Amino acid sequence: MTVSSRKPAVSCSRCDAVCCRLTVVLMPGDDVPPHMVEHSESGPDVMARSEDGWCVAVDRDRMCCSIYSQRPAICRKFAMGSAYCREEREAYRQRNERTIPLELAPD
Incomplete structure (x- = not known):
């Protein structure tokens, strides 16, 4: 593998927690604390999110999952650095490049 074809290293500690x-x-069998679940009459149960879109299980002070040993099966399958991880990180980066800043820079 040449240097130019190497993918940059992925680390959760240097990620925006995409x-x-x-x-x-x-999924059936997930043992998530009930207060962290959003129920929908028309769809599946999902992890609740905070107002800014983050999963409510994220400990924002330590930037880690507060229910790691009880995390949902889908979270257990999400592999750091996998193709899906890299695709989501890139899509997130591109979305944020296109956004308009909330505040204008001073002249």
Whole structure:
């Protein structure tokens, strides 16, 4: 593998926690604390999100999952650095490049 074809290393500690902003569908057998679940009459149960879109299980002070040993099956399958992880990180980066800043820079 040449240097130019190498993919940059992926690390959760240097990420915007993109995976923690995705919709997490709960599966039968997931043992998530009930207060962290959003129920829908027309769809599957999902992990609840905070007002800014983050999964409510994320400990924002330590940037880690507060229910790691009880995390949903889909979270257990999400592999850091996998093709899906890289695709989501890139889509997130591109979305944020196109956004208009909330505040204008001073002249």
